[in-house]
Amino acid sequence: MxxxxxxxxxxxxxxxxxxxxxxxxxxxxxxxxxxxxxxxxxxxxxxxxxxxxxxxxxxxxxxxxxxxxxxxxxxxxxxxxxxxxxxxxxxxxxxxxxxxxxxxxxxxxCPEFEEWRDELDAHALTLIFPASHINSPSSMYGHTLVRMDRADDSRSKLLAYSVNFAANADPTDNELVFSYKGLTGGYPGVVSVMPYYVKTNEYQHMEYRDVWEYRLNFTEAEVAQFVRHIWETKETYYDYFFFDENCSYRLLALLDASSERADLAEAFTYKAVPVDTIRALWQNDLVENTEYRPSAATAMEFKSTQVNEEVLVAAQALVDSDEDIESLIAGLNAQDQVRALELSHAYARYLAIKKKQANPVLRKRTLALLSARAKRPAEADFTDTPMPAIRDDQGHLTSRAGLWGGQVSASGETQAYSDLSWRIAYHDILDLPQGFVPGSQIQMGQWDLRVWEDEGVKLQRFKVVDVLSLSHQTYFQRPVAWAVTAGAERFLGAEAELHGYLKVAFGRAYQTALGRWYGLAETQMLADNQFDDGYQLSFGPRVGWLLQHEQVQAQLEANWQPLNVGDDTVRRSLRAEAGYALGQNLQLRIKAERQLFSAGAGTAGISEVSAGMQWYF
Structure with missing residues (x-):
């Protein structure tokens, strides 16, 4: 040889x-x-x-x-x-x-490579993290990409190029098919290079997501090797897996290939949540500084908190009404007129993006608003959107283990139990809230094993997926609150049998000084031979109250399913649960629940109280 x-x-x-x-x-x-x-x-x-x-x-x-x-x-x-x-x-x-x-x-x-390399003109790397977007299955955990910055910081970063890894999905696939293929490696994942403004429009404006930027301390030699490696991978593919070999994991592997200092992907064998991959950059001393860029929606909402009701009404009317612009703001002083016009322009952009289609009437109205604003020399004097006190990567860790103890009471008898709980990812609404979207919940892969005093060990519940979005109503935005959860669980009591379930709910949520209130209409599909026809399909209201404080978290929720087929039993439940933060990754929980079952003329009830410690890792 x-x-x-x-x-x-x-x-x-x-x-x-x-x-x-x-x-x-x-x-x-x-x-x-x-x-x-x-x-x-x-x-x-x-x-x-x-x-x-x-x-x-x-x-x-x-x-x-x-x-x-x-x-x-x-x-x-x-x-x-x-x-x-x-x-x-x-x-x-x-x-x-x-x-x-x-x-x-x-x-x-290699003139083709050299021309491509010179066009990129990369001298530094910045990891970009568009925050989680719970209403999109592909982005509910957030996303990461890498921007290749030029040496001249005065040049617009929007014109720099970015490296993205994503599933090359079939555009005809619906979100259920996308989720299934994403979980099972059904799509090829490809590395692409595109101008950064293309991704900015998609994430910051099109999806209205805040963006965090993490400038990496890669040397110019390491950046040059990164560019070389992107060239040799950008025409290839990797099987894409939503949980592990996803966008964030692949970018870590690309960085590993570019620097002898990096061995980042090694720590992510079974799952790679974007915020965890960012933590890995910090732990390996690869981050130089951070920058926060609020989305257009975040900026609009923060501006709306700085004006009075009269300005809010005028701003909305300027877009929704076809009345003369000058007459709609005639009653406002000079500065409030400017504020109303700037708010209305932000609101018009929001509507255009929300509808995802060209609207000639709205476009004409937007141009008229901009013209009216240009005629006024007064300043709006809006305060810039502040950076959140806690970054997304500074919240609790995304895996969770819990140890619980409690007792169930029915017909005057009680029975004690202990629970061992493990969740793969990632957050529920009573977890420590810092760094997470308020009112949002995304849980996947939760196992609860229950050890009964006299009945041995049983699987109490297994959550395949549990998503809850309690996005609240604001003056300009009217999001739908929704929930989807699927898995297997038991009703309260040592004798209860395991049944499969799928629950879907839609409704509204409202934020007040006393907490978040919500009301949902929920459909439940339960399946097991314990039901008369082997299943029960029911429908009813689900209402609750939620408090997410830095130290204390609490929830009160009632559920009633009066309309049903497949089984005549009417089910009602009332649950109260609270958490207390003992540290950044340690929480005390207490819970009480009452379930009522009505069939014919009789009603039976069973109650449960429990307390537990939860550790995030």
Missing amino acids: AASFAARAGTTSLPDEGALQSLAEKPQWAHLLHYRLHPLKGRYLSQNDSPEFFLAEHGKEDLTAELKADFIAFLQTNQADNESAQCQFPARYHWLKQQLPDVAFTDQR
């Missing part, structure tokens, strides 16, 4: 087989090929699923074979412009040249 290397390179300073084997075992070579230990197969494989990503026949499974094949290819000379392996894999080539300074490699011409 070494003789053939020498013949190709024209030098005797070549590595032997042992040296090449040692190189193949270096972590950075594995990072460049995206090799990770497969959690199910128990062996190292490349996570890249494109045959074009490898030169060796078994390069996906064999690091050494791929290194030898790449080494031979990099020694080739007199290659056509842009056709050499050096042009196809510039990051691997650059790394190998650094590792083998005595080998006389001959650089081949």
